[in-house]
Amino acid sequence: MADDLDVIIIGGGVVGCATLFELTNNGYKCLLLDKNKDVLSEASSGNSGMLHTGFDAELHSIELYCIKMCQKKVFPLLKNLGLPYKQIGATMVAWTQQQKVKLDGVYKGSIEKGIDEIFQLSASDVYQREGHLNSGLVGGLWIPKETVLDPWLFPLALLQHSIDGIGMVKTGCEVFGFSHLNNNSCELQTSHGPITAKAVVNCSGLHGDLVDKMAGCQSYSIYPRKGQFTVYGKNTAHLINSSILPVPTEKTKGVIVFKTVYGNVIVGPTAEETESRSVPPDIDSVITRRLFTHTKKTVPELSQYLPLGHYTGLRPATQYKDYQIKAYRDRNWISVGGIRSTGLSGCLGIASMVKSELCTSLNTEPSYGPVTSIDQMEWSFKGNNSVQMNQNVYDFTHPITKYGTQYRSAL
Numbered sequence: 001m002a003d004d005l006d007v008i009i010i011g012g013g014v015v016g017c018a019t020l021f022e023l024t025n026n027g028y029k030c031l032l033l034d035k036n037k038d039v040l041s042e043a044s045s046g047n048s049g050m051l052h053t054g055f056d057a058e059l060h061s062i063e064l065y066c067i068k069m070c071q072k073k074v075f076p077l078l079k080n081l082g083l084p085y086k087q088i089g090a091t092m093v094a095w096t097q098q099q100k101v102k103l104d105g106v107y108k109g110s111i112e113k114g115i116d117e118i119f120q121l122s123a124s125d126v127y128q129r130e131g132h133l134n135s136g137l138v139g140g141l142w143i144p145k146e147t148v149l150d151p152w153l154f155p156l157a158l159l160q161h162s163i164d165g166i167g168m169v170k171t172g173c174e175v176f177g178f179s180h181l182n183n184n185s186c187e188l189q190t191s192h193g194p195i196t197a198k199a200v201v202n203c204s205g206l207h208g209d210l211v212d213k214m215a216g217c218q219s220y221s222i223y224p225r226k227g228q229f230t231v232y233g234k235n236t237a238h239l240i241n242s243s244i245l246p247v248p249t250e251k252t253k254g255v256i257v258f259k260t261v262y263g264n265v266i267v268g269p270t271a272e273e274t275e276s277r278s279v280p281p282d283i284d285s286v287i288t289r290r291l292f293t294h295t296k297k298t299v300p301e302l303s304q305y306l307p308l309g310h311y312t313g314l315r316p317a318t319q320y321k322d323y324q325i326k327a328y329r330d331r332n333w334i335s336v337g338g339i340r341s342t343g344l345s346g347c348l349g350i351a352s353m354v355k356s357e358l359c360t361s362l363n364t365e366p367s368y369g370p371v372t373s374i375d376q377m378e379w380s381f382k383g384n385n386s387v388q389m390n391q392n393v394y395d396f397t398h399p400i401t402k403y404g405t406q407y408r409s410a411l
């Protein structure tokens with residue numbers, strides 16, 4: 001393994017892949033390590049696959065900053081890489097007067113946050129757009145920029161682009177120790193032996209606090225939050241035109257009825273606190289019934305279809321609502337933690353923040369010059385379980401890709 005590394009990135013979730021992409025594009029020689037056999041197999045393998053606009057992120061938060069930066073970069077990048085996405089928009093709906101008051105608050109808050117593509121709808125406007133919604137609505141919001149994409153192909157393409165250049169990836173490699181060396185570099189103890197670099201970026205998601213602790217840096221704790229989904233076939237795609245969002249609460253965006261980039265309709269995610277960090281968490285039949293009730297109340301006709309299946313995911317939540325991104329100059333360590341429920345939506349912004357921290361707080365210079373062009377990715381699905389991307393074959397780890405491609409001819 002290379003001994004002249006600029007940066008080691010711990011963790012191959014969406015945040016680590018985006019960080020690898022940003023740093024290698026800026027000339028940093030990087031190695032990404034992941035303890036699992038496949039990258040993208042923890043928090044990033046159980047999300048909803050939506051690029052959110054930040055309507056529920058707090059004003060002046062790091063999360064909002066990263067989402068907005070990502071929004072600017074992500075669409076040209078998806079086009080350049082040739083990856084699937086659909087800007088189908090979202091309709092946020094209120095069923096009670098109390099929810100309508102909150103909905104008005106979301107509208108005002110979004111305008112204040114600079115999310116100006118958000119529009120108020122009367123109940124009849126909503127029904128004109130979404131004719132299969134249950135009766136009884138009192139109002140809605142239209143957020144046209146909410147987008148669905150393949151949440152696995154996108155970070156995978158970022159990783160593949162990086163390793164086609166100066167990036168390297170080692171999977172099945174667990175990091176369990178850290179030393180700061182006298183020559184101002186870092187040494188990681190790993191299951192593949194010691195590895196040194198000028199700096200380390202910790203993107204280890206559900207284990208972020210434990211990995212920070214091994215470097216003597218700890219500013220947050222992970223409190224995993226589970227989410228469960230029910231997946232329907234593409235024969236239900238006509239039932240909704242956009243993602244149907246409930247009015248969000250302090251803690252969660254709530255259960256969404258959305259259509260994936262492949263046309264499956266999905267209902268979820270729920271939000272339950274859990275102590276286990278094991279991924280994926282079990283499917284809970286009580287929650288399955290709760291999702292069914294939500295489906296019946298929101299899009300009654302959808303509840304008449306038999307679901308294809310269910311899946312779960314685990315959010316790396318902390319005691320804080322905001323992302324926890326912090327540089328430890330005395331250890332050449334950057335911690336990127338608590339990327340709870342918008343990691344996909346904010347990843348390119350997060351990666352850009354990491355790059356600035358590396359330059360300004362850690363004074364780490366890249367060994368190479370920047371990459372000037374991002375070429376179209378050559379990719380095609382192989383059978384029902386994998387994708388070939390340039391010279392590499394990767395097995396699916398995300399249910400949205402699995403359901404979307406396995407049933408492509410059947411439905």
Ligand SMILES: Cc1cc2nc3c(=O)[nH]c(=O)nc-3n(C[C@H](O)[C@H](O)[C@H](O)COP(=O)(O)OP(=O)(O)OC[C@H]3O[C@@H](n4cnc5c(N)ncnc54)[C@H](O)[C@@H]3O)c2cc1C
Nearest residue numbers: 011013015035043044048050175205227313342343344345
């Ligand atoms: C139910 C649910 C719905 C969501 N919906 C959305 C959505 O629609 N849109 C959106 O933007 N976001 C969504 N999210 C959030 C998003 O999925 C997360 O923010 C994101 O996946 C976090 O990525 P990560 O890279 O920080 O963590 P992970 O994906 O968990 O990656 C961390 C990696 O670090 C590795 N690792 C950990 N410890 C070590 C170690 N010691 N040595 C080596 N490797 C290590 C792990 O193996 C793992 O691969 C959702 C999340 C969930 C659970």
